[in-house]
Amino acid sequence: MQKESKKRSSVEKYKIKQTISQLKNKTSFNQSTSLVTIYIPPGTQLSDIANLLREEYGTASNIKDKNTGKAVQAAIQSILARLKLLKNTDNGLVLFCGQTNNGMEFYAIEPPEPVGIKQYVCDNIFHTEHLEEMLDEKDSYGLIVIDRGGATFAVVRGNHLEIVHDKDSFVPSKHRQGGQSAQRFERGLELMAQEWYNRMAELANKIFLETHPVKGIIVGGPAMGKDDFINSPRLDYRLKQKIIDTFDVGYTGVQGIKELLEKASTRLKEVRYIEEKELMQRFLTHLAKDDGKVTYGEQEVKEALLAAAADVVLVSEKIDHVELTIACQNCDHEFKEVISSLELIDFEIKLKEKKCPKCGEPRLEITEKIDLVEQLDEMAQNTGARLEIISADHDEGKMLYDAFGGIAAILRYNFRT
Numbered sequence: 001m002q003k004e005s006k007k008r009s010s011v012e013k014y015k016i017k018q019t020i021s022q023l024k025n026k027t028s029f030n031q032s033t034s035l036v037t038i039y040i041p042p043g044t045q046l047s048d049i050a051n052l053l054r055e056e057y058g059t060a061s062n063i064k065d066k067n068t069g070k071a072v073q074a075a076i077q078s079i080l081a082r083l084k085l086l087k088n089t090d091n092g093l094v095l096f097c098g099q100t101n102n103g104m105e106f107y108a109i110e111p112p113e114p115v116g117i118k119q120y121v122c123d124n125i126f127h128t129e130h131l132e133e134m135l136d137e138k139d140s141y142g143l144i145v146i147d148r149g150g151a152t153f154a155v156v157r158g159n160h161l162e163i164v165h166d167k168d169s170f171v172p173s174k175h176r177q178g179g180q181s182a183q184r185f186e187r188g189l190e191l192m193a194q195e196w197y198n199r200m201a202e203l204a205n206k207i208f209l210e211t212h213p214v215k216g217i218i219v220g221g222p223a224m225g226k227d228d229f230i231n232s233p234r235l236d237y238r239l240k241q242k243i244i245d246t247f248d249v250g251y252t253g254v255q256g257i258k259e260l261l262e263k264a265s266t267r268l269k270e271v272r273y274i275e276e277k278e279l280m281q282r283f284l285t286h287l288a289k290d291d292g293k294v295t296y297g298e299q300e301v302k303e304a305l306l307a308a309a310a311d312v313v314l315v316s317e318k319i320d321h322v323e324l325t326i327a328c329q330n331c332d333h334e335f336k337e338v339i340s341s342l343e344l345i346d347f348e349i350k351l352k353e354k355k356c357p358k359c360g361e362p363r364l365e366i367t368e369k370i371d372l373v374e375q376l377d378e379m380a381q382n383t384g385a386r387l388e389i390i391s392a393d394h395d396e397g398k399m400l401y402d403a404f405g406g407i408a409a410i411l412r413y414n415f416r417t
């Protein structure tokens with residue numbers, strides 16, 4: 001179930017990313033500070049937001065530049081009218097409203113994470129920064145620094161580091177006595193150390209498999225300690241599978257965790273993409289075998305989806321096709337055009353002046369917008385397939401875009417035979 005919701009959010013994040021890049025391209029119609037951005041945290045009554053807006057409406061009448069004041073008031077009125085139809089969500093809401101070159105525009109976005117700030121801003125641009133932050137990588141990873149002197153466990157998620165366990169051991173350090181008693185002491189020490197690693201292995205199982213489940217684990221420590229830990233028979237095999245890498249670090253404790261995090265940063269960055277790389281490898285393997293269990297290209301993948309034969313649909317994040325249906329309001333002439341979502345604003349503005357190719361009247365309007373990714377996602381959901389947005393940050397991702405047109409699918413069976 002958890003996996004499913006994560007997959008959904010990869011598509012949802014993609015959609016929000018697209019909206020953000022559109023919003024970032026917009027400015028107010030006369031460069032005045034009249035574009036309104038509102039961040040509403042979860043649990044906030046929208047009636048409270050309405051009250052705040054009414055206050056801001058009053059304040060706007062004091063703005064020296066009368067045109068700006070009027071534009072702000074118009075935006076606020078527009079939000080107030082729509083606010084009644086909206087509901088706050090578990091993650092809060094983010095609203096954008098104002099008069100751009102394309103007229104009065106309004107966007108209500110359900111953010112991918114809970115909104116942490118309550119903010120009302122008027123500017124000549126929309127403020128998308130907090131939304132963008134939410135889209136940053138949020139997978140959590142476990143960090144373990146261990147030697148016979150102590151163990152520290154931490155979880156890193158985005159930029160946040162949480163120490164979940166930090167304890168010294170009771171294993172005495174090696175000492176200086178000589179002779180037979182020293183040998184006995186050494187043996188005792190070894191047993192104590194083994195016992196310590198076993199106990200910490202059990203604790204790690206509990207923490208990283210139960211209380212703080214993580215995607216991967218990095219283990220560090222001075223010298224051999226980390227190996228003794230990893231080799232403990234008590235360490236759950238599922239946890240062993242999660243170990244991404246090990247590093248020598250000079251310290252234990254919180255200091256050691258920070259050192260480990262620094263050393264592992266490139267490794268963690270890679271991990272984010274391991275899933276994507278693996279999916280692409282699956283695709284390429286079938287392709288090389290020529291077993292008919294893959295296909296690529298928009299039409300081919302759509303056919304596979306319609307035949308319910310697709311298992312995983314791979315779409316490059318660089319794919320950005322919006323198919324527009326344009327209809328003349330005068331003569332019913334209709335035609336289609338494919339553009340990128342970033343061109344949409346310009347296209348809409350230019351369309352107002354464009355003449356109908358059939359009757360010559362400038363009354364063309366967009367009657368339908370189909371986003372290719374949304375369309376593929378819907379088709380995938382209807383047939384139990386899943387859609388994966390593949391970044392272009394690794395070789396396989398670049399290959400998906402350059403060599404396979406950005407759209408490919410791994411099939412359940414060869415549906416053409």
Ligand SMILES: [Zn+2]
Pocket residue numbers: 328329330331332333356357358359360361
């Ligand atoms: Zn016409």
